[in-house]
Amino acid sequence: MEGLTKIADLGKPRVVIVGGGFGGLQLAKELADAPVQVVLIDKHNYHAFQPLLYQVGTAGLNADSIISPFRKILNEQENFFFRLADVQSIDATAQVVETSIGLLRFDYLVLATGTTSNYFGDKQMEENSISLKSVGDAIELRNTLLSNFEQALEVGDSKQLNSLLDFVIVGGGPTGVEMAGALSELRAHVFPRDYPELDLKQMDIHLVQSGPVLLKGMSTEASEHALKYLKDMDVQVWLDNRVTSYDGYNVALKSGEKLVARTLIWAAGVTGAPVAGLDPAALLKSNRYQVNEFNQVAGYDNVFAIGDIAQMATAAYPEGHPQVAQPALQQGRLLGENIKRLLNKQPMHPFVYADKGTMATIGRHRAVGDIILFGKQYHITGWLGWLGWSFVHIMALVSFRNRIAVFFAWAWNYLTQDKGMRYIIGKPKAPLTEHAVEVKPIV
Amino acid sequence: MEGLTKIADLGKPRVVIVGGGFGGLQLAKELADAPVQVVLIDKHNYHAFQPLLYQVGTAGLNADSIISPFRKILNEQENFFFRLADVQSIDATAQVVETSIGLLRFDYLVLATGTTSNYFGDKQMEENSISLKSVGDAIELRNTLLSNFEQALEVGDSKQLNSLLDFVIVGGGPTGVEMAGALSELRAHVFPRDYPELDLKQMDIHLVQSGPVLLKGMSTEASEHALKYLKDMDVQVWLDNRVTSYDGYNVALKSGEKLVARTLIWAAGVTGAPVAGLDPAALLKSNRYQVNEFNQVAGYDNVFAIGDIAQMATAAYPEGHPQVAQPALQQGRLLGENIKRLLNKQPMHPFVYADKGTMATIGRHRAVGDIILFGKQYHITGWLGWLGWSFVHIMALVSFRNRIAVFFAWAWNYLTQDKGMRYIIGKPKAPLTEHAVEVKPIV
Numbered sequence: 001m002e003g004l005t006k007i008a009d010l011g012k013p014r015v016v017i018v019g020g021g022f023g024g025l026q027l028a029k030e031l032a033d034a035p036v037q038v039v040l041i042d043k044h045n046y047h048a049f050q051p052l053l054y055q056v057g058t059a060g061l062n063a064d065s066i067i068s069p070f071r072k073i074l075n076e077q078e079n080f081f082f083r084l085a086d087v088q089s090i091d092a093t094a095q096v097v098e099t100s101i102g103l104l105r106f107d108y109l110v111l112a113t114g115t116t117s118n119y120f121g122d123k124q125m126e127e128n129s130i131s132l133k134s135v136g137d138a139i140e141l142r143n144t145l146l147s148n149f150e151q152a153l154e155v156g157d158s159k160q161l162n163s164l165l166d167f168v169i170v171g172g173g174p175t176g177v178e179m180a181g182a183l184s185e186l187r188a189h190v191f192p193r194d195y196p197e198l199d200l201k202q203m204d205i206h207l208v209q210s211g212p213v214l215l216k217g218m219s220t221e222a223s224e225h226a227l228k229y230l231k232d233m234d235v236q237v238w239l240d241n242r243v244t245s246y247d248g249y250n251v252a253l254k255s256g257e258k259l260v261a262r263t264l265i266w267a268a269g270v271t272g273a274p275v276a277g278l279d280p281a282a283l284l285k286s287n288r289y290q291v292n293e294f295n296q297v298a299g300y301d302n303v304f305a306i307g308d309i310a311q312m313a314t315a316a317y318p319e320g321h322p323q324v325a326q327p328a329l330q331q332g333r334l335l336g337e338n339i340k341r342l343l344n345k346q347p348m349h350p351f352v353y354a355d356k357g358t359m360a361t362i363g364r365h366r367a368v369g370d371i372i373l374f375g376k377q378y379h380i381t382g383w384l385g386w387l388g389w390s391f392v393h394i395m396a397l398v399s400f401r402n403r404i405a406v407f408f409a410w411a412w413n414y415l416t417q418d419k420g421m422r423y424i425i426g427k428p429k430a431p432l433t434e435h436a437v438e439v440k441p442i443v
Numbered sequence: 444m445e446g447l448t449k450i451a452d453l454g455k456p457r458v459v460i461v462g463g464g465f466g467g468l469q470l471a472k473e474l475a476d477a478p479v480q481v482v483l484i485d486k487h488n489y490h491a492f493q494p495l496l497y498q499v500g501t502a503g504l505n506a507d508s509i510i511s512p513f514r515k516i517l518n519e520q521e522n523f524f525f526r527l528a529d530v531q532s533i534d535a536t537a538q539v540v541e542t543s544i545g546l547l548r549f550d551y552l553v554l555a556t557g558t559t560s561n562y563f564g565d566k567q568m569e570e571n572s573i574s575l576k577s578v579g580d581a582i583e584l585r586n587t588l589l590s591n592f593e594q595a596l597e598v599g600d601s602k603q604l605n606s607l608l609d610f611v612i613v614g615g616g617p618t619g620v621e622m623a624g625a626l627s628e629l630r631a632h633v634f635p636r637d638y639p640e641l642d643l644k645q646m647d648i649h650l651v652q653s654g655p656v657l658l659k660g661m662s663t664e665a666s667e668h669a670l671k672y673l674k675d676m677d678v679q680v681w682l683d684n685r686v687t688s689y690d691g692y693n694v695a696l697k698s699g700e701k702l703v704a705r706t707l708i709w710a711a712g713v714t715g716a717p718v719a720g721l722d723p724a725a726l727l728k729s730n731r732y733q734v735n736e737f738n739q740v741a742g743y744d745n746v747f748a749i750g751d752i753a754q755m756a757t758a759a760y761p762e763g764h765p766q767v768a769q770p771a772l773q774q775g776r777l778l779g780e781n782i783k784r785l786l787n788k789q790p791m792h793p794f795v796y797a798d799k800g801t802m803a804t805i806g807r808h809r810a811v812g813d814i815i816l817f818g819k820q821y822h823i824t825g826w827l828g829w830l831g832w833s834f835v836h837i838m839a840l841v842s843f844r845n846r847i848a849v850f851f852a853w854a855w856n857y858l859t860q861d862k863g864m865r866y867i868i869g870k871p872k873a874p875l876t877e878h879a880v881e882v883k884p885i886v
Contacts, residue, residue, distance in 0.1 A: 005597060006596060006597050006599070006640075007640075008640070044867070045589065045593065045865070045866065045867050046865075046866050046867075062505060062507040063866075063868060064505040064507065064864060064866065067866060069637075069863075069865040069866060071636075071637040071638075071865065072637070072861070072863065072865060075636045075637055076636075081640070083593075083596070083597075084590075084593040084867070101597045102597065135868055136868065136869070139868070139869075146488065147527075150488065150526075150527040153449060153526070154448060154449050154526075154544045154545065156449070193514075193518045193519075194512075194514040194515070194518055195514075197449075197450075197451070197524070401855065401863055404851070408847070408851075412844065418515070420512075420515065420844055421507055422488070422489075422512040422514065422515060423488065423489050423506075423507065423510060423512060424487065424488050424489075424527070425506060425578055425579065425582070426579070426582075426869055
């Protein structure tokens with residue numbers, strides 16, 4: 001066929017995995033001993049550990065310690081092939097995906113493309129806010145917040161000063177709550193040492209949540225503890241409120257208040273990131289693919305979706321599983337097994353989600369967790385929750401090297417109350433032409 | 444005065460240091476206990492350890508492990524002020540520097556602006572080659588070489604393939620030699636595991652040196668050992684040769700040979716990076732400021748230049764000191780002392796360079812060093828040279844945290860023969876429109 005990629009045809013069934021997040025990577029590993037060829041396609045050459053991106057964005061970790069190159073993770077797996085490419089569309093009848101580097105034939109196709117930020121159609125918000133979906137986003141946030149503080153040193157006008165020092169976080173889920181806590185720790189422990197010239201009482205951190213509670217979906221105890229922790233740490237929490245418009249400078253709240261902030265972090269929701277070409281009927285309102293208990297996309301036998309992009313309606317989860325790491329990991333693992341069963345002409349096993357609970361950390365010794373052990377939910381908090389959260393996150397990192405790096409960075413941060421990664425490398429978010437920071441005139 | 448920066452006037456003599464490399468940073472530290480205000484201006488918010496940039500460029504170290512934010516290094520020094528800015532010109536009569544954030548009055552001005560790559564007027568070379576003067580350059584090199592290898596997997600045409608896999612390094616000084624060695628180690632140990640689909644015999648590394656020896660200025664033994672090591676490691680060394688033109692793809696050598704390479708690393712020489720406004724007579728042909736034995740710029744009492752940007756003609760060094768870390772560090776240290784002496788109305792001490800020798804590492808267990816101990820030069824090589832080089836470089840890093848990070852990375856590299864930082868984050872060098880890599884057509 002014309003335009004095929006140069007990936008060798010091994011004469012074995014080929015499993016093409018689109019996206020190397022938690023689900024896609026787990027599946028690729030699971031197929032190590034299967035008589036198949038595994039081809040992973042991703043637009044980055046590394047796996048990123050998304051739950052810690054907010055720490056990269058707030059100078060607590062360097063990007064390298066939460067990412068691992070796919071080729072390194074899997075370079076001893078002989079049936080593994082990687083391509084750095086964008087997937088453009090799927091032709092399920094011809095069993096081919098079109099990519100930026102050519103056509104790729106498949107026997108089994110697995111979509112593990114995850115989600116993208118949902119701005120609910122607000123283009124201005126999308127342009128002016130920073131989301132936390134990729135390493136690039138996190139580095140942009142770090143560059144922006146540090147550049148703003150450097151600029152603040154030379155600004156006289158008090159409204160301009162507020163716009164540089166204040167932060168608005170939209171969304172009271174784990175990302176928003178953890179981000180607010182991390183910024184608060186920078187304000188309390190790091191910036192006073194770095195910027196003795198600034199009055200840090202002027203740095204305000206706003207967390208805006210549309211519903212009546214933070215950490216929706218977690219226990220009432222967890223929500224209440226998180227709220228208390230954030231208030232203790234001087235975060236201004238706006239419940240039952242919403243940002244109705246943002247132009248990169250002016251923030252309008254539904255309740256009528258007006259704020260100014262050059263940094264608005266958008267953590268208010270996600271939508272699926274589907275690929276063109278499949279039957280539109282298989283794509284639900286959430287932009288997730290409707291899948292059955294084997295993760296088969298509705299209407300297809302050999303096209304699967306796993307993780308955040310898959311919506312499997314069950315009695316316990318009528319709207320699909322939560323879009324977090326565990327369902328993706330568990331579906332990746334099971335699908336690996338099921339593909340091997342298919343090849344052996346055995347029936348596949350249905351997916352049953354083993355919920356291990358949810359955790360969020362707000363700061364040093366301050367975390368909340370709803371842990372499920374032997375089917376029973378326990379609520380942990382404070383020092384224990386914080387230690388548990390740290391342990392779980394370190395163990396979940398994909399490489400030994402990442403674990404050592406994060407452990408070392410956290411131990412250092414803990415002992416020194418310092419966050420060492422305060423570098424501006426690359427560009428901050430493009431500055432506005434309107435509301436430009438007044439720079440001193442050169443006479 | 445209109446347009447002054449907002450840096451508080453402490454009512455003490457103000458020392459303005461332009462540039463936070465080895466010399467500028469050392470001077471700032473040295474003035475910790477002096478009755479002066481220290482203002483450091485740099486266009487980055489961190490100090491970078493330049494001698495290891497080549498390892499960042501070749502995925503052996505991450506950028507964070509060789510840089511430290513100025514505010515962190517010096518945040519316990521009460522008389523220290525930092526500004527992230529560009530310096531635009533100097534008015535020595537008014538005792539003012541013009542910067543991108545306003546005017547800055549000085550009592551003592553110290554120029555420590557270092558050097559920039561010297562392309563000898565070849566604009567095409569400047570546009571198409573990669574130099575190694577900043578962290579941004581090193582990351583661009585890493586992104587480019589990894590992107591080229593990813594692209595190479597899908598290229599059929601053999602000339603295009605060579606252009607992606609081949610490297611040309613111009614300049615046989617320490618940077619060129621160390622870079623050639625590092626690329627050779629990637630070829631021998633890392634890329635075979637990462638790219639089993641590629642025939643790495645096709646990856647050629649060319650090192651082009653205009654003179655008859657490598658590491659000019661070092662001992663004959665050092666030069667010869669370096670040459671032998673590189674030949675053992677299959678680097679093609681071109682002595683007495685020169686790249687006469689490079690368009691980003693075609694490389695023409697003076698000897699008539701033609702090569703193709705998308706990556707040409709320019710390590711062939713530097714020129715001073717002066718600031719506008721001083722008496723042109725003080726600026727020598729090398730673009731370095733002519734300074735006396737106290738590092739005073741010719742014609743000025745309170746304007747100093749230290750490090751690479753200063754040219755102090757002495758009997759031993761009629762063309763000025765070598766443009767490496769040691770003279771900068773030693774001049775920074777002495778100038779700190781001399782400024783304190785000036786304030787006490789004591790005579791300044793003249794600078795005497797204590798040469799500790801020169802080292803270069805080519806690879807694992809392969810390094811050369813001319814060490815000077817008690818006035819006598821010793822030549823070390825092989826395993827001992829390599830260990831010495833590693834020790835000296837770790838100890839020279841500015842922060843404990845950097846030392847731990849580099850030590851850990853090197854120990855890991857040593858044990859696993861791996862270079863873990865194989866990430867493409869940010870952009871590779873902009874691809875050419877001419878000689879574009881043929882991408883498979885999407886049918």
